[in-house]
Amino acid sequence: MSExxxxxxxxxxxxxYRxxxxxxxAxxxxxxxKxxxxxxxxxxxxxxxxxxPICSKCYEPAHEYPLDGKGEVLTVVMLPETPEHLKHLGGRVASALVRPDGADTCIKAFVVTDTEELAYGTRVDARYLSEIRTIGDFYFVPDGRT
Ligand SMILES: [Zn+2]
Structure with a gap:
């Protein structure tokens, strides 16, 4: 058979599917x-x-540990376009690595800001989307932004 x-x-x-x-x-x-x-x-x-649920360092069980939602920007890149699901918030959006207070890891998340740039070390606070479906259905805002 030829192609x-x-x-x-x-x-x-x-x-x-579910x-x-x-x-x-959790x-x-x-x-x-929230x-x-x-x-x-x-x-x-x-x-x-x-x-x-299991520690990846020592393989012992790890239990729920709520954080206060505050953290610090470790690295940041301002996005040229606002992701569709965040446009209703206004402002500029950055993709950032944030170290949440009380955590030993950092997490990649969007930061919604009113400024053109976002400095390393900026203190941020978590906000949550109205519908939760994925691991990233939250974002951060700099302290003081609603
Ligand atoms: Zn461990």
Whole structure:
């Protein structure tokens, strides 16, 4: 069979299913309740955000550990365009690595700001989207922005 004899059509499949977040569910319940829920290892004390049910450093169980939602920008890149789901907030949006207070990890998140630039070390506070579906359905704002 030559390549010209291969019959091809373009089809579209749509799958609808319920995705379980299993042992990470507390993180998502936290987002729904406007709280960043980390986990703290029962063995070494390492604090993970996003929450991990088992510590990746020592493999002991890690338990829910709510944070206050505040943190510090470690690195930041201003985005040329505002992501569609954040346009209703106004302002500029940066993609940043943020170290939440009380966590030993950092997390990638959007920061919505009224300024053209965002400095390393900027103190930020978490805000939450109205519908929680993914790990990133929250964002930060600099302290003082509503
Ligand atoms: Zn550990």
């Amino acid at each position: 010209f004899e291969i019959f091809e059509v373009e089809l579209e499949d749509v799958y609808r 995705l379980s977040y299993g042992g990470q569910s 993180y998502f319940h936290g987002l729904q309740n 709280t960043l829920v980390a986990s703290r290892c029962s063995g070494c004390g390492f604090v993970w955000l996003p929450l991990r």
